[in-house]
Amino acid sequence: MQITIYRGTHEIGGTLVEIKSGKSRILIDAGYPLFLNNQPIGDEVSSYSYDKLLEVGVLPDIKGLYGWDAPAFDAVIISHAHIDHYGLLRYIHPEIPVYLSKGTRKIIDISALFLQSAQPPAGACEFDMYKPFQIGDFRIMPFLIDHSAFDAAAFEISDKEKTIIYTGDFRGHGRKAVCLDRFIDKAKEGADALLTEGTMLGRQDEEVITEQELEDCLVKKIQDFKGPVLFQSSSQNIDRLVSFYRAAARLDKIFVVDVYTANVLYELRQLGNNRLPYPSVDYLNIKVFYPYRLTQKIFNKIGEEYAKRFSSFYIPKDKLKVVQNNIVMAVRPSMRRDIEIADLKNGMFIYSMWSGYRDSEYQKEFEGYLNRTGFSAHILHTSGHATVSDIRRLITGLKPKQIIPIHTMAPDSFISLSENVALKKDGEAFII
Numbered sequence: 001m002q003i004t005i006y007r008g009t010h011e012i013g014g015t016l017v018e019i020k021s022g023k024s025r026i027l028i029d030a031g032y033p034l035f036l037n038n039q040p041i042g043d044e045v046s047s048y049s050y051d052k053l054l055e056v057g058v059l060p061d062i063k064g065l066y067g068w069d070a071p072a073f074d075a076v077i078i079s080h081a082h083i084d085h086y087g088l089l090r091y092i093h094p095e096i097p098v099y100l101s102k103g104t105r106k107i108i109d110i111s112a113l114f115l116q117s118a119q120p121p122a123g124a125c126e127f128d129m130y131k132p133f134q135i136g137d138f139r140i141m142p143f144l145i146d147h148s149a150f151d152a153a154a155f156e157i158s159d160k161e162k163t164i165i166y167t168g169d170f171r172g173h174g175r176k177a178v179c180l181d182r183f184i185d186k187a188k189e190g191a192d193a194l195l196t197e198g199t200m201l202g203r204q205d206e207e208v209i210t211e212q213e214l215e216d217c218l219v220k221k222i223q224d225f226k227g228p229v230l231f232q233s234s235s236q237n238i239d240r241l242v243s244f245y246r247a248a249a250r251l252d253k254i255f256v257v258d259v260y261t262a263n264v265l266y267e268l269r270q271l272g273n274n275r276l277p278y279p280s281v282d283y284l285n286i287k288v289f290y291p292y293r294l295t296q297k298i299f300n301k302i303g304e305e306y307a308k309r310f311s312s313f314y315i316p317k318d319k320l321k322v323v324q325n326n327i328v329m330a331v332r333p334s335m336r337r338d339i340e341i342a343d344l345k346n347g348m349f350i351y352s353m354w355s356g357y358r359d360s361e362y363q364k365e366f367e368g369y370l371n372r373t374g375f376s377a378h379i380l381h382t383s384g385h386a387t388v389s390d391i392r393r394l395i396t397g398l399k400p401k402q403i404i405p406i407h408t409m410a411p412d413s414f415i416s417l418s419e420n421v422a423l424k425k426d427g428e429a430f431i432i
């Protein structure tokens with residue numbers, strides 16, 4: 001089995017791993033990079049021409065993968081719906097089948113729709129967790145894994161002789177922590193190689209609490225507070241939305257989501273394999289807010305059914321103003337004007353994302369506005385990635401012959417975790 005990690009041996013995100021055996025060739029993840037030349041990648045890069053993208057290395061030089069080549073891959077398999085794992089899908093040759101889980105597909109579809117970005121692949125094939133599927137010589141077994149992306153997978157990949165395990169992004173302190181135990185229990189012991197993420201190895205000073213602890217912390221923080229509680233998290237970090245929802249429900253507060261977040265919750269709930277809260281008669285404390293610009297976009301471009309499906313749960317701005325001391329509400333910088341019109345003030349703003357995203361001018365302007373209207377700012381967050389002790393537990397449990405760090409800025413730190421660590425370089429093929 002021949003493996004090439006095109007990106008990720010020394011950086012977080014933008015993962016692409018090729019696996020070859022006999023005549024079969026697959027790519028695991030097609031990630032858009034988070035960094036370019038060691039700097040966070042700018043928005044302008046996505047509008048570069050194909051040649052320029054190849055030249056600067058956003059698209060690694062991989063023959064037979066992209067739309068302008070003769071296709072020479074049997075499949076592209078995506079672990080989860082984070083852009084640093086699927087963001088290059090739009091460049092993949094349309095004849096190469098793309099495999100993803102139902103939840104991953106749903107999130108990619110709805111992001112493409114609301115952000116009006118590139119369409120997701122038409123020929124996508126869905127896999128079910130814990131049900132192996134065959135591509136050429138490869139047998140691929142997907143495991144549901146605990147991560148900040150919904151329905152994320154780890155894979156056990158075998159040809160006739162060898163087995164490798166790819167963790168994707170994972171953690172053991174989320175709402176599906178039990179999935180990590182199950183993965184360690186069920187994935188093959190003594191595999192020929194374990195490709196594991198190591199995001200946190202470069203960020204060990206970051207405090208890690210469980211999602212349940214985060215929910216409890218939140219309850220404590222806001223239970224005696226008189227004023228609107230606004231929070232900013234990713235609309236796709238479902239574990240986090242559930243934490244805020246549950247805290248609101250425990251305190252008998254109204255949980256307000258914007259119409260985009262409402263659609264994400266609604267669409268995922270329709271998959272039928274979960275009990276996510278969503279605006280409906282079963283969850284009457286959830287109300288839907290319609291930000292002006294987004295609502296215009298839905299009616300003009302996306303499709304009015306995405307707005308109308310929540311009309312019974314709509315909370316207008318004047319109503320919001322009246323009940324503001326009793327709300328927990330999801331916000332984004334683009335909603336600043338709406339917050340102003342609703343006259344929300346003297347409240348609490350809770351930032352609940354990785355601090356690295358907080359430095360943009362747009363974000364600072366937004367928080368500056370909130371500060372001027374009497375909002376105090378707080379941070380309450382926990383990582384979507386594995387702690388060192390989770391990685392240790394994984395290695396001890398799976399006993400792989402080789403450990404290959406990926407999705408990390410600090411691959412060298414793995415050496416202290418095991419004597420079987422093999423450090424690799426981007427773009428260099430190696431045999432297992």
Ligand SMILES: [Zn+2]
Nearest residue numbers: 013082084169
């Ligand atoms: Zn990632």
Ligand SMILES: [Zn+2]
Nearest residue numbers: 080082149169
């Ligand atoms: Zn991720």
